[in-house]
Structures are given as C-alpha cells and as structure tokens.
Amino acid sequence: MKLAIIGTGNMGGAIARGLIASGSWQAADLICTAKTDSGIARILASLPGVQASRNNRLAARGADIVILAVKPWLIGEVIEEIRPVLDFNRQLIVSVAAGISLLEMELLLATPESPALFRAIPNTAVEVLDGVTFICRKNATDTQTTLIYNLFSALGYTMVTDEQHLAAGTALASCGIAFAMRYIRAAMEGGVELGFRPEEAARIVEHTVHGAASLLLQSGMHPEVAIDKVTTAGGITIKGLNAMERSGFTASVIDGLKASQ
Numbered sequence: 001m002k003l004a005i006i007g008t009g010n011m012g013g014a015i016a017r018g019l020i021a022s023g024s025w026q027a028a029d030l031i032c033t034a035k036t037d038s039g040i041a042r043i044l045a046s047l048p049g050v051q052a053s054r055n056n057r058l059a060a061r062g063a064d065i066v067i068l069a070v071k072p073w074l075i076g077e078v079i080e081e082i083r084p085v086l087d088f089n090r091q092l093i094v095s096v097a098a099g100i101s102l103l104e105m106e107l108l109l110a111t112p113e114s115p116a117l118f119r120a121i122p123n124t125a126v127e128v129l130d131g132v133t134f135i136c137r138k139n140a141t142d143t144q145t146t147l148i149y150n151l152f153s154a155l156g157y158t159m160v161t162d163e164q165h166l167a168a169g170t171a172l173a174s175c176g177i178a179f180a181m182r183y184i185r186a187a188m189e190g191g192v193e194l195g196f197r198p199e200e201a202a203r204i205v206e207h208t209v210h211g212a213a214s215l216l217l218q219s220g221m222h223p224e225v226a227i228d229k230v231t232t233a234g235g236i237t238i239k240g241l242n243a244m245e246r247s248g249f250t251a252s253v254i255d256g257l258k259a260s261q
Ligand SMILES: NC(=O)c1ccc[n+]([C@@H]2O[C@H](COP(=O)([O-])OP(=O)(O)OC[C@H]3O[C@@H](n4cnc5c(N)ncnc54)[C@H](OP(=O)(O)O)[C@@H]3O)[C@@H](O)[C@H]2O)c1
Pocket: 006, 007, 008, 009, 010, 011, 012, 033, 034, 035, 036, 037, 038, 039, 040, 056, 069, 070, 071, 072, 074, 078, 096, 097, 098, 099, 121, 122, 123, 124, 174
C-alpha cells in the first residue's frame, strides 16, 4: 500500500515521521510533496528513505491513500490540480485541513461519483506516537474507515466522530497541547521559585504530568479519586489545590476551552 502526503510541513511531516517510527509504514511506501526546494530539502533531511517530490499529480496517482496536508486556503487549488489523476474506486482521500468540511471537499472534487472522503484532525503529539486524532467520514464503508482509523491509531488515540464535534475536539486535543504546555511552564516557574534549577524543575514537572496521565489511563480512575489518594485531611496538597481554585484554575481551563472553539 502506498501513501501520498500532499504538503509535508509541520503536520504532514509529523504524520510521516510518526508512521515510520511506529513501524506501521515503510519509508519507501511514502511519497511526500512540498511546494519549494527548501521544503523538499527539509523532507529529505527529516524523512530518510521517503520519495520527495514537487509534483502533486505524480504523488497522488500512485497512492492508495492521499493525505492533503496543505494550509486550508490551498486545499481548493491542490484538489483541482490532482483531481484528473484520482481514481475513487481504489483511492481514499483524507484532508487534515482545519475548517474545510467534507461537503466542501466533495464540492471541490466535483465528481458524479460519491468518493470516500475523510477529515482527520491530529494533534502534534502524533509525531511521538502519543497523539489524539479525530476522524470524520463521508461516503466511506466501514472497511475503508477501519483502514484510515488504523493508519492514525499507529500515531496514538484515535476517535471516529461526526463533524459537529470537531471544533470541540480540536479545542480539547489540539489547542489542549498548548494548554497543557502552559500548565507545565507555570509549574516549572513555580519549581524554580521553590528552589530547583530550571532544567531540574522542567524534568520534574514533565515526568509528574506524564505520570498523572499514565495513572489515569492505566487505572481508568476519575481524576478526583486519584486526587483523594494524595490529599491528606488538613495537609499540604489540599491547601495547594484550594489556593489554585481561589485563583480560578478550573474556571480558567473551561473558559479557555470554550474560547478556543
Ligand atoms: N499544525 C497543527 O497542529 C495542525 C493540526 C491539525 C491540522 N493541521 C492542518 O494541517 C495543514 C498543514 O498545516 P501545517 O502547520 O503543517 O502547515 P505548514 O507547516 O506550512 O506545511 C504546509 C506544507 O504544504 C506545502 N505546500 C504549500 N503549497 C503546496 C502545494 N501547492 N503543493 C504541495 N505542497 C504545498 C508547503 O511546502 P513548502 O514547505 O515547500 O512551503 C509545506 O510543506 C493545515 O491545513 C492545518 O489546518 C495542522
């Protein structure tokens, strides 16, 4: 099976690197495109063994799955460019472009056939195989959906959902990466004030957050149950939690998520 990534920048590159690192795809089965010579040079440097090309038609023609990963405002011209070489009987089209609906894609493809189309919204942690990806589909069979689900599952947690949930999913998982980073940065700064060197504080906080998420993932516990386990009556943890809540911790997170939709 061959995969074409049309537009191999931050997200296209993260997907390609993740797929190869996961072992689910061989570099030789990927063809990655970019617009400029410097884009091609970046692909060749960061993705050894893949075929790099500026020719979108060549890339799309030979692929079983075509992932469109250019900026949203370029999706129209890229679809127009590759449309003549697409064969909807054997190829699946996946767009990762934010804000381009499945209906818009179908209209851009302008074909009397009902092509199997997918939208995928991965977050940047797909590169380290610990991402979150939402998938929506149109005209796709369950078998085709399983194929695309399995592709992204190699890169982390994957959920098939409907388009109405994509904005909320993007806020939680894609913007969520930045929100989690901001907590990490804040805790690091606190750690330095408490007496650790910056690099020590960074490692401590990174591992603490990673450990907290692993505890929940492995046990299925609700976070409040996990909090109860580390909260002694009258102890320091509850004092810290309550001080954070007085500064609006939970409300700030919810406000931020709602503002990001
Ligand atoms: N970054 C994220 O967290 C994230 C998350 C979910 C979805 N997305 C979606 O992913 C898409 C790409 O975003 P990005 O952040 O990866 O952008 P990016 O880093 O700018 O990458 C875009 C890539 O597209 C290439 N390109 C531009 N025009 C092209 C054309 N006509 N034919 C072929 N390739 C072309 C560029 O080539 P050059 O390098 O040569 O200029 C570049 O490699 C967007 O639609 C975005 O909504 C991003």
